[in-house]
Amino acid sequence: RRCSPATGDCGPPPAMTHSRPSSSSSSFPVGSRVTFTCAEGARRIPGVPDTAECLPGDIWSRLPEPCGRSCAAPPRLRFAALSKEDERRNFFPVGTNVSYVCRPGYENTSESSPSSTCLESLAWSQPAELCRSECFCCPHPPKKISPGCSQPASQN
DSSP, rough: OOOOOOOOBOOOOOOOOSSEHHHHOOOBBBTTTTEEEEEEEEEEETTOOOOOEEEETTTTTTOOOOOOEESSSSSSSSEEEOOHHHHHHHOOOTOOOEEEEEOOOEEEOSSSOOOOEEEESSOOOOOOOOOEESSSSSSSSOOOOOOOOOOOOOOO
């Protein structure tokens, strides 16, 4: 025969895929709270609460999964910087695409911007090198010297 929890007890907190409760107790009286921490390989989802409460009626308050699988910060590139919008993000679930803007002194060589995607393995795809240096891009000497490029030293 199974023992039913004492009245006014919620029992173990809800199971989460990427989060674990901070307490391993199996008894939680009404009013008690449990905070979830991220399991290995998961990161905190910004703006999502991480605490559930045992409510009257012996039910846990609804809590969306506070953690998820996310890539680390996108790679830094020599020739391009993260777009302003992507720079502000700190959670990158699988499938997230970030775009880059060519750095000063580099010009975009195509219609599209360099971009990278968070892969299933939680690694970033290799961004295409779509920005090239204005200084060294031309097979013949440029007619104008870009402001960011130094004039070749003349032989004395």
